[in-house]
Amino acid sequence: MTRILTGIQATGRPHLGNLLGAMLPAVGLAQDSKKQVFCFIADLHALTTLPDAAKRKEYTYAIAAAWLALGLAKQVILYRQSRIPAAAEMAWYLSCFTPYARLAHAHAFKDKVQQGLSISGGLFTYPILMAADVLLYQAAQVPVGKDQLQHLELTRDIAHTFNQHYGPTFVLPQAHIQEETPTVLGTDGRKMSKSYQNTIDVFLPEEQLYKEIMRIPTDSTPLAAPKNPDTCTVFSLYRCVADEDQVASLHDRYVTGGYGYAAAKRALTSAIQERFASARKRFNSYMHDLATVEQRLVAGEERARAIAMETLTTVRATLGYLTDSL
Ligand code: ADP
Ligand code: TRP
Numbered sequence: 001m002t003r004i005l006t007g008i009q010a011t012g013r014p015h016l017g018n019l020l021g022a023m024l025p026a027v028g029l030a031q032d033s034k035k036q037v038f039c040f041i042a043d044l045h046a047l048t049t050l051p052d053a054a055k056r057k058e059y060t061y062a063i064a065a066a067w068l069a070l071g072l073a074k075q076v077i078l079y080r081q082s083r084i085p086a087a088a089e090m091a092w093y094l095s096c097f098t099p100y101a102r103l104a105h106a107h108a109f110k111d112k113v114q115q116g117l118s119i120s121g122g123l124f125t126y127p128i129l130m131a132a133d134v135l136l137y138q139a140a141q142v143p144v145g146k147d148q149l150q151h152l153e154l155t156r157d158i159a160h161t162f163n164q165h166y167g168p169t170f171v172l173p174q175a176h177i178q179e180e181t182p183t184v185l186g187t188d189g190r191k192m193s194k195s196y197q198n199t200i201d202v203f204l205p206e207e208q209l210y211k212e213i214m215r216i217p218t219d220s221t222p223l224a225a226p227k228n229p230d231t232c233t234v235f236s237l238y239r240c241v242a243d244e245d246q247v248a249s250l251h252d253r254y255v256t257g258g259y260g261y262a263a264a265k266r267a268l269t270s271a272i273q274e275r276f277a278s279a280r281k282r283f284n285s286y287m288h289d290l291a292t293v294e295q296r297l298v299a300g301e302e303r304a305r306a307i308a309m310e311t312l313t314t315v316r317a318t319l320g321y322l323t324d325s326l
Contacts, residue, residue: 004029004176005038005139007081007130010046010059012194013201014066016272017184020240021145023070025178029143030073037076038137038304039067044081044088045130048123049112049195064293065286066203069279077307079300081133086308090132091125093315097161098128098154107150131155135170136308143176146183147191166318184240187215189233200237202276203283210269218261226257234264242271 006026008018023039030037041063043056050056060080067078081087103109106127113119134142134155142152152175159170183191186198193199200212216233229235229251239247250267253259273280286293309325316323 001034001036002141003036003038003137003139003171004141004143005040005134005137005173006143007040007042007045007133008063009194010041010043010056010063011050012059012199013062013203015192015194015199016202016237016240017145017186017192017199018063019066019070019202019276020181020184021178022143023067025143025176027067027070027072029141029176030076033075037073038079038139039072039076040079040081040133040304042081042130042133045126048120048126049117061290061293062287064297065283065290066279068286068293068296069203069283071279077300077303078296079304080297083297083301084136084304084308086305086312087129087132087136090136090308090312090315091129093319094131094135094158094162095125095128097165098131098158102154102157103127106154107147127151127154128158131158134173135159136311137304138171138311139173140171141176142173143178145181146177149175149177169314169318181240182236185233185236187212187233189217200272202272203280206269206273209272210265213265213269213272216265223260224257227254227259227261229254232261232264234261234268238264238268238271241268241275246271 004026006022008014008022014023026037026039029035041060043060046056046059050059064078064080072078103124108126109119109124112123117123130151131154134152135158142148144152152173156172159172163169186192186196187200188196188198190196190198201209204212213234216237218232218234221227232254235250235254238250242250250264254264313323
């Protein structure tokens with residue numbers, strides 16, 4: 001059975017980029033009963049940038065609730081990364097097959113350096129833990145946004161190096177990218193990311209959502225003049241959430257003129273409200289019933305641990321260590 005796996009960091013509430021780039025594609029793939037799907041909350045990765053324990057816990061539940069609200073099939077294994085200690089052990093083994101130079105060239109790491117953040121060993125070795133997440137479950141496909149391609153390349157290279165040393169051990173994973181979903185832009189026009197505070201939280205009530213959308217900077221083209229949809233962040237976001245006819249009609253309004261950015265922002269708010277109306281309802285009810293979310297996580301963690309231990313046992317044996325449980 002093909003295994004599919006993806007994770008979302010517990011560094012904030014899930015946003016439109018997470019939903020379109022990774023969560024909805026995974027939910028879609030999980031409809032196929034011939035695929036075994038693993039969805040997890042990367043709460044260990046989150047520690048690299050979020051030391052606040054209470055917040056990390058809150059976001060962990062919010063991401064789990066979002067998975068469930070989006071209609072994650074019952075058979076999907078949903079779990080918290082931190083509840084599977086095999087990942088940390090695996091990460092150590094893999095780190096010994098990861099060239100230092102590859103880590104130093106990782107975009108995500110260079111980006112944090114550029115932001116002037118102080119870099120911990122955890123942040124530097126972040127891609128190795130990600131490789132462990134994937135290889136531990138022998139996942140063949142990994143639905144992620146384009147920004148994660150480099151991490152997936154590194155995962156494949158680590159797996160390949162290990163296989164060359166010891167014979168076939170790991171499945172080489174492929175990134176599963178939604179070609180039609182470009183990188184979703186944030187309210188400042190950069191990539192939407194929890195680490196830039198530019199996210200759109202689709203589960204907010206309408207007026208709060210509108211406030212987030214109002215932050216999007218637009219140019220100073222006068223209301224009467226035609227506007228360029230191709231350079232407008234509001235339009236780019238609208239294209240991600242509205243249907244084809246709606247997009248064509250907004251496009252017309254832009255190029256004709258007489259249509260202002262405030263109206264476009266209202267249209268974007270309504271499109272998001274509509275598209276996620278039922279998911280929003282379910283999300284709120286899960287957030288008021290965390291016992292149900294917790295139950296689903298615990299059940300997933302039991303299954304994930306058993307599968308992870310199979311791979312870990314093989315790897316321990318391959319590396320010449322004892323294989324019995326401690
Ligand atoms: P963030 O950048 O907000 O911290 P994560 O790193 O937890 O988000 O990303 C989780 C998943 O969501 C990854 O597969 C990532 O590629 C995807 N993703 C995040 N932001 C975007 C975006 N702006 N557009 C498309 N996909 C995204
Ligand atoms: N690094 C991913 C991100 O920031 C999150 C993640 C951690 C992940 N482990 C993973 C994604 C394994 C896919 C598979 O988006």
